[in-house]
Amino acid sequence: MFPQEPRGNASLLLRRVELGDEGTYICAVQAAALVLEQTVLLQVTEKPTVTVNVNSLSLVEGEQQKLVCDIRNYYPADIHVQWLREPRGAGQLPDTVPNVLTSSHRRSSNGTYSFSRFFLLTATLRDDGCTYTCRVEHPSLQAPIRRSVTVAVREATSTTWLLLRSSAACARSSSRPAERREAGGRQQEPLPVIGGAATGLSDCPESGPNRLVALCREGSEHSQQPDVYAMTQSSKAQM
Structure with missing residues (x-):
């Protein structure tokens, strides 16, 4: 509060905002028989930290490798994550990777969430030069976060x-x-x-x-x- 401010300024300043500060704030002003209220809804977001378990792969045709995308310390829980397969060469649209599994959401002591999305890649010669990308969308982000894995596949x-x-x-x-x-x-x-x-x-x-x-x-x-x-x-x- 700012009691020293003149002309009835009763502003509220929140420093070092935490998830616990999220909520509805009401400013009430009473003058004689007149009472006025103003409601402010405060929403707090936390940007996710996104990592993949490898940055590049060199595989033999038929070899298998688990690709894991970890998304940690984000808030709120509403989030969209997908694995994309981006073919080699410009002008080709990425494909959504099928059969991707999702771990359960975990909530930490500070109120943020974490989870993982992963799949098992079986290397084929078609994967040589491709990029597998974990794409994350969240309300805290102005643009999606992307973490990519480049794949090289050689013949047996x-x-x-x-x-x-x-x-x-x-x-x-x-x-x-x-x-x-x-x-x-x-x-x-x-x-x-x-x-x-x-x-x-x-x-x-x-x-x-x-x-x-x-x-x-x-x-x-x-x-x-x-x-x-x-x-x-x-x-x-x-x-």
Whole structure:
């Protein structure tokens, strides 16, 4: 109050306004039999603090990453938050990310609120160069707050498998493999061996969890040198 002000000035000054100061204030003036009142509604807002759990991501195709947007210390509770997927390149409209989950609102001792919105990103090559943005709107803000995550996605690493031919790759079996004959009696090459199958040489060494080993065939009569073949296959494939 300002009792020292002349001519009936009864102003009220609130310093260091807190959430507890929110409410309705009434100024009443009485002069003889005349009573006048003026009502003032005071609303207090607190701007949210917005953070994301990562600023950038480098993922392999198929890899998963949880993206979390934390919104803290805001008031009132009325707030709008969404995750957007912004494609690479200008002129493309952002998409709203589906299947986003929301934590419950938490109220702190000072009266402000906090909560989180999050989703599980499964990386695809379409996500390479995209930006995922958490966009927050609140009555305390003149413009929305945006926090973004840039995403880079690379293709799954390819594995080069060596296909070896000759006894250098596989131990010969003690007996000759069965041979195929045509009607005229002419011999053909024995069937190839994959993974130690009994159609060719036996005891082929395995090479890793995908169970593709070597392609082992009988060496020719004219050459005993091993022939090396390369086959490129995605590491995701199941052999």
